[in-house]
Amino acid sequence: MKAVIQHATNASVTVDGSVIGEIEHGLVVLLGVTHEDTQQDVDYLVNKIIHLRIFEDENGKMNLSLKDTVGSILSISQFTLYADTRKGRRPSFVHAAKPDEANRLYEHFNEALREADIHVETGEFGAMMDVNLTNKGPVTIIIDSKDN
Structure with a gap:
């Protein structure tokens, strides 16, 4: 499972x-799922994402987590995170x-995420969506559950 945060x-x-979904302060999470992912991958990513210290403290240091700042998540399913572009010019999504x-x-x-007391807004699985955001920092991090 991959997440772009x-x-x-x-x-x-x-x-x-x-x-259909909107947040003011927090994280946009693009989530990709592959064939061998399980509930363990979900648990790993949820724990990592909500405790990742990427929000600034009073000294301007990235020292606070989403839980610390009581932020929200806009969660978007994104199968294209598993695109294979090694061959040809058209990505494969196998x-x-x-x-x-x-x-x-x-x-x-x-x-x-909701069980961890995080406010979650979502896109619509399988739909063509337009995602708009103001990326602060900018801070963008990729996490793969297979790297744990």
Whole structure:
């Protein structure tokens, strides 16, 4: 499971011209799921993301976590994180999990965040979405659960 995490001062996701998710302060998480991902990958990423110290403290140091700052998450499912571009010019997505399994783990991910008392807004799984955000810093971090 891969997550691209961006520190955002605000973010929203729009489907068919309507805003369906919006946050003011927190993280935008683009989440990709592959075939061998399990609940353990979900648990690892949730714990890592909510405790990652990437928010500035009163001295301007990245020393605070999402939990410390009571931030929110805009969670977006993103199968393209598993694009394979080694051959040709058209990406292959064979490493991305099948939609049913990917959606199941994506929903578990969001529910685990909520169980950790994080406010979560989401996109719509499988939909064409427009994601807007102001990336503060900019801070963008990639985490792969297989690297733990």
